[in-house]
Amino acid sequence: MKKVSLRASFAIIMALLVIVGLVVYVFRFVKDGEKWALYFDESTSKCTYTLRDRDGTVLAKMGGGSRTYAESSKVRTACYQLIGDFNGNVGTGALQSFSRQLSGYNIFTGIEEGEDVDLKLTVDADLNVKAYEALNGRSGSVLVANYKTGELLCMVSSPSIDPSKPPSTLPDGVYINRCISSSFTPGSIFKLVTLSAAIENIDNLFQRTFTCNGSIDVKGVTVTCTGHHGNQSIEQALANSCNCVFGTLALELGADTLGEYADKLGLTSEHKLDNITTAAGKYDKDESGSAALAWSGIGQYNDLVCPYS
Numbered sequence: 001m002k003k004v005s006l007r008a009s010f011a012i013i014m015a016l017l018v019i020v021g022l023v024v025y026v027f028r029f030v031k032d033g034e035k036w037a038l039y040f041d042e043s044t045s046k047c048t049y050t051l052r053d054r055d056g057t058v059l060a061k062m063g064g065g066s067r068t069y070a071e072s073s074k075v076r077t078a079c080y081q082l083i084g085d086f087n088g089n090v091g092t093g094a095l096q097s098f099s100r101q102l103s104g105y106n107i108f109t110g111i112e113e114g115e116d117v118d119l120k121l122t123v124d125a126d127l128n129v130k131a132y133e134a135l136n137g138r139s140g141s142v143l144v145a146n147y148k149t150g151e152l153l154c155m156v157s158s159p160s161i162d163p164s165k166p167p168s169t170l171p172d173g174v175y176i177n178r179c180i181s182s183s184f185t186p187g188s189i190f191k192l193v194t195l196s197a198a199i200e201n202i203d204n205l206f207q208r209t210f211t212c213n214g215s216i217d218v219k220g221v222t223v224t225c226t227g228h229h230g231n232q233s234i235e236q237a238l239a240n241s242c243n244c245v246f247g248t249l250a251l252e253l254g255a256d257t258l259g260e261y262a263d264k265l266g267l268t269s270e271h272k273l274d275n276i277t278t279a280a281g282k283y284d285k286d287e288s289g290s291a292a293l294a295w296s297g298i299g300q301y302n303d304l305v306c307p308y309s
């Protein structure tokens with residue numbers, strides 16, 4: 001009797017293990033099936049696609065046993081982080097984020113042989129080249145969007161490389177698209193956040209006259225301006241990008257209100273861009289009446305914003 005019950009227990013354990021294994025397999029198949037299919041089918045060239053810019057310039061092509069990037073080295077370099085590479089080094093490139101559409105993958109049928117996919121991005125490769133040249137070797141990013149349609153017209157991250165001829169020593173951060181995966185000190189652009197908060201929370205903002213003598217003293221700490229702007233309306237202060245006025249407004253508004261507006265405007269949260277999760281920004285709240293709080297309303301202190309946000 002004891003023997004039978006031991007055998008039964010063993011059989012139940014084995015059955016449970018098989019069920020758990022099946023559940024794990026199905027989960028992995030749904031989640032990673034596309035990657036598995038691409039891994040095998042790319043090598044046998046089943047996958048056929050062309051990735052183009054908005055004007056039709058070929059940015060990447062796969063098919064007929066070959067994988068190629070854009071013809072021009074300048075385009076390849078200026079579009080490197082935007083497109084990514086066939087090896088997947090840039091995790092946020094279009095080749096990765098649109099892999100399902102490009103491969104024509106279907107969870108039930110896998111990758112159909114001979115299916116020719118043609119995908120156009122909204123970005124203009126020539127604009128990317130111009131922006132990359134304007135960066136002139138500096139680290140940084142350029143992102144241009146059509147504010148009416150939301151289309152991204154230019155997306156450049158520097159430093160970059162030509163994926164067809166990668167150098168033996170790679171520049172730091174070359175695999176990162178700074179437009180979407182990094183956050184930076186925003187500087188004066190953050191004054192628009194402070195202004196939004198001021199318009200909705202400070203009475204008579206548009207009737208007030210603000211005076212700039214080149215700096216303000218906040219508890220013994222000097223917050224400097226880039227000029228001596230004298231008497232100004234809020235409109236003039238914005239046009240002058242006056243630190244004294246926006247530092248003063250930050251002190252009046254307080255960190256909680258400024259933080260609330262940074263949150264409301266989506267600057268402190270992650271966003272989704274074609275399956276890619278963008279970097280979140282940050283607004284640190286300093287104590288009431290401090291110079292750090294004044295600087296935080298000017299886009300300095302610990303403020304961080306992702307260019308895409």
Ligand SMILES: [Zn+2]
Nearest residue numbers: 212225229242
């Ligand atoms: Zn000023």
